[in-house]
Amino acid sequence: MSSTHKANPWLEDLVAYDPGKPIEETARELGLNPGDIIKLASNENPLGPSPKAVEAMTLALGKAHLYPDGGGYALRTAIAEKFGLERDNVILGNGSNEIIELVGHGFLKPGDNIIAAEHAFVVYKLMATLFGANTIEVPDPGFVHDLDAMAAAITPETRELFIANPNNPTGTLVDEETIDRFMDKVPGHVIVIFDEAYYEFLSEAPDTLKYIKEGRNVIVMRTFSKIQGLASLRIGYGLGPSHLLEVLQKCRQPFNANAIAQVGALAGLLDEDHQDKTKSMTDEGRTYLEGAFADMDLEYVPSQANFVLVKVGNGDAVFQGMLEKGVIVRAMRGYKLPEWIRISVGTMEQNQCCIEVLREVLVSSKP
Numbered sequence: 001m002s003s004t005h006k007a008n009p010w011l012e013d014l015v016a017y018d019p020g021k022p023i024e025e026t027a028r029e030l031g032l033n034p035g036d037i038i039k040l041a042s043n044e045n046p047l048g049p050s051p052k053a054v055e056a057m058t059l060a061l062g063k064a065h066l067y068p069d070g071g072g073y074a075l076r077t078a079i080a081e082k083f084g085l086e087r088d089n090v091i092l093g094n095g096s097n098e099i100i101e102l103v104g105h106g107f108l109k110p111g112d113n114i115i116a117a118e119h120a121f122v123v124y125k126l127m128a129t130l131f132g133a134n135t136i137e138v139p140d141p142g143f144v145h146d147l148d149a150m151a152a153a154i155t156p157e158t159r160e161l162f163i164a165n166p167n168n169p170t171g172t173l174v175d176e177e178t179i180d181r182f183m184d185k186v187p188g189h190v191i192v193i194f195d196e197a198y199y200e201f202l203s204e205a206p207d208t209l210k211y212i213k214e215g216r217n218v219i220v221m222r223t224f225s226k227i228q229g230l231a232s233l234r235i236g237y238g239l240g241p242s243h244l245l246e247v248l249q250k251c252r253q254p255f256n257a258n259a260i261a262q263v264g265a266l267a268g269l270l271d272e273d274h275q276d277k278t279k280s281m282t283d284e285g286r287t288y289l290e291g292a293f294a295d296m297d298l299e300y301v302p303s304q305a306n307f308v309l310v311k312v313g314n315g316d317a318v319f320q321g322m323l324e325k326g327v328i329v330r331a332m333r334g335y336k337l338p339e340w341i342r343i344s345v346g347t348m349e350q351n352q353c354c355i356e357v358l359r360e361v362l363v364s365s366k367p
Contacts, residue, residue: 008309009131021328032326040344040354043168043307045199045229045290047281047347049264050274053230056057056267057260058265075262078269079237083209091249092257092362096197096223096236100127103219105251106244107159107191108133114160115153117145119170119335121195124162133159143170143301143309147182163185164195165206169335171198171303176206183211188360191244194220198305200227200275201282215241217361226306227278228268233261282306285345292355296362307344313363315341321361327354 021041027034076090093099100123108114110132116124117140125135134157138150145163154161166173186192194208199222211218223236235257238248268274289308293300299311312318315338319331330342343354 011129017055021323023328026323026326026328030324037326037328038346038350038353039328040346040350041328041342043226043295043305043344044230044231045227045278046345046350047229047274047278049229050226050268050271052271052274053264053268054227057264060260060263063259066259068255068257068262070255072257072262075257075266075269076237078266079239082269083239083360085209085212085239086242088245089239090214091238091240091245091252092262093221093236093238093252094222094256095225095234096195096238097123098234098252098256099219099221099236099238099248100124100193101130102238102248102251103160103191103193104128104131104133106247111157112159113155113157114162115150115158116162117150117164117167119143119167119337120145120162120164121168122334140167140172142172144172145174147174147178151182151187153186154187156189158195160191162193162195164197165208166198166202166304168195168197168305168307169307169330169332169337170301171305171307172301173202173304174206179206179208181218186217188217191217193221194218196220197223197226201279201305209239212239212241217241217244219244224265224268227275228265229274229278230261230264230268233258233264235261235265243323281347282345285348285351288348288351289343289345289355292367296359307342309337309340309342311340312358313339314365315339317365318358318361321365322354322357324358325357327357329354 011098023034023039026037027072041154072092079090080087104127108131113134113136114128118137128135138153140146199205207344208220219238221238225231239353286303289352293310301309315331318341319329322329332340332342
């Protein structure tokens, strides 16, 4: 039966987001034991969640028949206190991805545009397209955001400008002085969104919260998926001035942050020992991976996050070769980087196995 209903025309060429390949799917396809597969594709925490978060979530399961706190009072209060803000400066999301969507709901319409770096997180463009907005992609020489060029790209139709810091998938960072200079150029009709999903992995992070305290048109996105190890719960948050977050609160679904996620995130937020342990492991593992790439004469992008982008020739072929040996990494064709793969930092045992498999695949692929 044919239908007269048609999708919005701006969705015709939209390609859905393709997440990292899951362990279970790989095991089914290749007939492997899931326990023998190493996944270093999605920038997850190989140490898992904080034991304190697991304990809190286990206790909360006994109240699973009750709706969650729709306003997220306890978690929003704790986040605000941690960063010297007010509760009205915090909004919870179903992952920080939902914050991108909420900003779109609140401020984008067909004909508007957003600005992002050429090799930034693809979801910015996907979300803009959902609202009929265009994306201006600004080249990023050396895989670093060119904030001067991004400021120069702003038009009267620009509503949002995204700065991922550190950036995914490149792992590069823009320093505070450069950000300050950029912010002086941003006109009042543009909202600057800082995506700081990986900021906890930095030894010294640029201070973007000062713009919120000044009441600027800024939203800072952070997540519990990475250093907190709570990716499956889909819990993140946005920080911003109350005049912006009032709009986002109107756009979100009721109970968008479930109760189990809220209590787990709260316990994880307060467990600084687990975060410190994760950062130490990440620093060591990232140094190991980058050293191995240098020994193999492979070009890589020095990273500030929990992953490294490395040039391997045919990224799709290397991804498939490693997959067949039970190691999942991330091919980068979707980011217009077909010669590269992104490898997440795992435990040292996982990192060493990954490098061994990468060597084998590269040797076998030589003519």
